[in-house]
Amino acid sequence: MTALRLQALSPPTLFPIDLDVPTGTISTLSGPSGIGKTLLLRAIVDLDPNEGDAALGEQTRNRMPAPQWRRLVGFLPAESHWWRDRVGDHFTGRDGLPLAELGLPAEALDWNISRLSSGERQRLALARLLAGSPQALLLDEPTANLDAANGNRVASLIKNYSRLQGIPVIWVSHDEAQCRRIGDRHWVLGPDGLREQAWN
Amino acid sequence: MELISLTPTALGISALLVLLLGLLSQLLHLGIGRRMIIAASRSLVQLLLLGMVLTILFDQRNPWLIGLITLVMLSVASREVTARQKHRYVGGWGYGIGALSMMLSSFSVTLLCLLLIIRVEPWYSPQYLIPLLGMLLGNTMSGVALSLDNLSQTAWSKRGEIEARLILGAEPGEAIREIRRDALRSGLIPIINSMSVAGVVSLPGMMTGQILGGTPPLEAAKYQILILLLIAFGTGLGSIFAVYVGARRLFDERQRLRLDRLRPARD
Incomplete structure (x- = not known):
């Protein structure tokens, strides 16, 4: 049960950003396209050179090897990538995966990557990420390629994962209605930095 | 004859x-x-x-002059390796990796051959040293250039896959393992092919030359075998070194994929 904290984190081309995401809550993040929402998430998991620091409870990013930090803080990019032919080859085990919750059959693990639809890819990528039991989640438009039913499945899976395990979540979304529905707090990234958005 | x-x-x-x-x-x-x-x-x-x-x-028997010539050969070979890259390493790294891996492999194999195998007296006799080194440099150059080119091109085009693995917590060596292996293969396939068909489909260049020059065929064959085996070893060693150093250079101290260390392709 730990909170995610960004300390003067400066992705390339962005101002230093401070942000606290309390344990078990979802913070939504929106903003015009190209403003750097993805860059911010990439900076948190240290994929691009950046300044500043991030911490999960007592565990500070800059004081641990990057791969260890990335296993701790699960990042789901907008586009998923697969490096082997079969879905199941990207997973270490077959047990305990939330396939049913994502509207996928257990055989999905035997599917070939080339036959996946973009929505299936996106949901399987989430299953792949959750299989590593990350202690925080950074989601880059996780429902962008999904129809309403599957979008709701993903939203409630993440909400439960966050609530039950006390996981802090940053959820990038363009959809205001979705932000209001799932978020506990809402942030907008603009050219002058991050500010909180309050709806009535 | x-x-x-x-x-x-x-x-x-x-x-x-x-x-x-x-x-x-x-x-x-x-x-x-x-x-x-x-x-x-x-x-x-x-x-x-x-x-x-x-x-x-x-x-001539001046070892310094001969040494100078070998260095000129090495530097031209390194330039060739760099020139054959679609995505070159920024800041002289391509040249450096090429030069170091060819020096490591060609020079050591040539020395080994002169000192222990053929036992030339003195070991720097240019009649043996220059052609041997030339054969080895020429072939390791191809291997190193192919491997490095394959490595950097694949890393460039498979950025998403490499980063997906890093995101899930993989170490760089694991995230690029298959790409590194395929790059190495592409560098070694020419020598494997030429060893497989040597004497059946193709008459290797050196042997042809010796026979045309009047050497008895069996003597020429023995020299050709020696050279092929040494080339295989030298190419393998040089390519492995180049691919490992090259792959390592694609990641920084925080295990990020740094494709900004490669130049975009020119055409």
């Missing part, structure tokens, strides 16, 4: 053939004619010069 000396006419005829090929390429819009003719002219001038230099050099 007497050695038949080649006349300028003989060389002229073969040069004419390459010119014809260039003309054909022009007609078919293949866009390779110019490069072919430049490369052919280069080989003509370079080999004639080499012949003249070697004539002088073979009477």
Whole structure:
């Protein structure tokens, strides 16, 4: 049960950003396209050179090897990538995966990557990420390629994962209605930095 | 058997053939004619010069002069490796990796061969050293250039896959393992192929030359075997070194994939 904290984190081309995401809550993040929402998430998991620091409870990013930090803080990019032919080859085990919750059959693990639809890819990528039991989640438009039913499945899976395990979540979304529905707090990234958005 | 000396006419005829090929390429819009003719002219001038230099050099016993020549050969080979990269390493790394891996492999194998296998006296006798080193450098150069080119091109185009693995917590070595392996394969396939068909499909260049020059075929065959095996070892060693250092250079101290260390392709 730990909170995610960004300390003067400066992705390339962005101002230093401070942000606290309390344990078990979802913070939504929106903003015009190209403003750097993805860059911010990439900076948190240290994929691009950046300044500043991030911490999960007592565990500070800059004081641990990057791969260890990335296993701790699960990042789901907008586009998923697969490096082997079969879905199941990207997973270490077959047990305990939330396939049913994502509207996928257990055989999905035997599917070939080339036959996946973009929505299936996106949901399987989430299953792949959750299989590593990350202690925080950074989601880059996780429902962008999904129809309403599957979008709701993903939203409630993440909400439960966050609530039950006390996981802090940053959820990038363009959809205001979705932000209001799932978020506990809402942030907008603009050219002058991050500010909180309050709806009535 | 007497050695038949080649006349300028003989060389002229073969040069004419390459010119014809260039003309054909022009007609078919293949866009390779110019490069072919430049490369052919280069080989003509370079080999004639080499012949003249070697004539002088073979009477020479100055190890420093011979050392200087080997360094010139190495630096030209390294430049070639760099020139053959679609995505070059920024800041002289491509040149450096090429030079170091070829030096490591070609120089050590040549020395091994001169000192322990053929046992030339003195070991720097240019008649043995220069051709041996040349054969090894030429072949390791191809291997190193192919492997490095394959590595950087694949890393460039598979950025998403490599980063997906890093995101899930993989170490760089794991995230690029298959790409590194395939790059190495692509560098070693030419020598594997030429060993497999040597003597059956193709008569290797050196053996052909020795036989034309009057050496008994069995002697020529023994030398050719020696050279092929040494080339295989040298190419393997050089390519492995180049691919490991090259792959490592693609990641920084925070295990990020740093494709900004490669230049974008020019065309």
